[in-house]
Amino acid sequence: MSRSYSIAVIPGDGTGPEVIREGRKVLATAASVGGFSLEFVEVDLGGDRYLRTGEILPDSVLEDLRKVDAIYLGAIGHPDVPPGILEKGILLRLRVELDQYVNLRPVRLYPGVQAPLQGKGAEDIDFIVVRENTEGFYVGSGGFFKKGTADEVAIQESINTRKGVERLLRYAFETTRQKGRRKRLTLCGKSNVLTYAWGLWTRTFAEIALEYPDVTTDYAHVDAICMWMVKNPEWFDVIATDNMFGDIITDLGAMIQGGMGIAAGANVNPNGVSMFEPIGGSAPKYTGKNLINPLACILAGGLMLETLGETASANAVEAAVVKVLSNDMKSLEAGRMGHTTTDVGDLVARYLQ
Numbered sequence: 524m525s526r527s528y529s530i531a532v533i534p535g536d537g538t539g540p541e542v543i544r545e546g547r548k549v550l551a552t553a554a555s556v557g558g559f560s561l562e563f564v565e566v567d568l569g570g571d572r573y574l575r576t577g578e579i580l581p582d583s584v585l586e587d588l589r590k591v592d593a594i595y596l597g598a599i600g601h602p603d604v605p606p607g608i609l610e611k612g613i614l615l616r617l618r619v620e621l622d623q624y625v626n627l628r629p630v631r632l633y634p635g636v637q638a639p640l641q642g643k644g645a646e647d648i649d650f651i652v653v654r655e656n657t658e659g660f661y662v663g664s665g666g667f668f669k670k671g672t673a674d675e676v677a678i679q680e681s682i683n684t685r686k687g688v689e690r691l692l693r694y695a696f697e698t699t700r701q702k703g704r705r706k707r708l709t710l711c712g713k714s715n716v717l718t719y720a721w722g723l724w725t726r727t728f729a730e731i732a733l734e735y736p737d738v739t740t741d742y743a744h745v746d747a748i749c750m751w752m753v754k755n756p757e758w759f760d761v762i763a764t765d766n767m768f769g770d771i772i773t774d775l776g777a778m779i780q781g782g783m784g785i786a787a788g789a790n791v792n793p794n795g796v797s798m799f800e801p802i803g804g805s806a807p808k809y810t811g812k813n814l815i816n817p818l819a820c821i822l823a824g825g826l827m828l829e830t831l832g833e834t835a836s837a838n839a840v841e842a843a844v845v846k847v848l849s850n851d852m853k854s855l856e857a858g859r860m861g862h863t864t865t866d867v868g869d870l871v872a873r874y875l876q
């Protein structure tokens with residue numbers, strides 16, 4: 524029987540539709556070569572729909588998204604919509620509603636990419652960040668008191684649950700066991716200041732570590748991690764962290780792997796519907812110019828194939844990207860690639876065949 528997967532595609536805002544177009548092209552090629560089929564269904568969400576109809580994420584759309592095998596997302600964020608509305612109303616809401624509690628972000632300097640850090644090559648920058656994706660500061664707990672007055676108080680709370688921390692850490696330990704090059708898991712926190720939250724995290728980490736004697740564990744504060752990601756990135760294998768710190772260190776991670784043009788991520792619900800996206804934003808200034816780098820989105824498609832169980836095809840997509848990086852790309856930056864967005868997608872698809 525042939526394997527078939529239903530994929531909801533959310534091109535979204537800005538350059539999202541352009542990178543998704545190339546991602547679909549590559550995935551369709553991977554499917555035909557790999558002997559499976561992908562049924563793409565486009566879902567209209569983002570700034571344009573919101574400006575046209577006032578709808579952000581209608582319940583009926585959410586219900587449809589619960590039924591697919593995976594979601595492939597371009598970008599969310601529109602210059603004509605105040606910040607937060609679409610990000611919270613679509614991206615963050617999907618992560619929470621679909622219980623995608625892991626945000627998996629590989630930080631890998633691919634062969635063929637010019638090293639952003641002097642003296643550090645592909646063998647030095649190759650780790651995975653396992654970011655908690657549904658809790659922490661992102662819960663939106665807090666409020667204003669006496670807003671707009673001289674006595675204003677603003678409270679923003681980080682919510683950390685035993686269940687949320689434990690399931691994220693278990694996933695991180697499993698990831699380290701299965702994919703870690705050195706079976707080493709680093710917990711990234713701030714236990715010297717944020718003693719309640721990181722008290723829970725470090726206690727849970729130590730408990731679960733007992734079940735994984737084959738995994739070496741250590742702990743570092745988030746500020747030190749930022750320093751070491753630049754100074755000694757080869758120290759890291761898998762890093763587990765909370766939502767906020769994970770957001771910050773993965774932007775730094777993207778930079779040391781060559782930039783947003785190459786950084787992909789997966790919002791994973793191990794027992795449900797996962798969502799795959801390039802981690803850069805909607806890049807409004809490049810919209811419609813066919814200049815944006817689609818490789819991050821293509822690699823996100825590769826992560827999707829891996830999660831669907833099409834491992835050979837996932838590896839083939841990554842290998843094809845490496846070929847393009849080694850043979851064809853002048854730079855990873857939009858407008859400097861030496862190719863259009865369309866060309867880059869064509870090149871990856873051609874190497875796949």
Ligand code: IPM
Pocket residue numbers: 610611614615770802
């Ligand atoms: C990311 C983004 C989002 C986040 C924004 C757009 C809400 O920066 O996916 O990292 O903070 O998680």
Ligand code: MN
Pocket residue numbers: 770771774
């Ligand atoms: Mn971010």
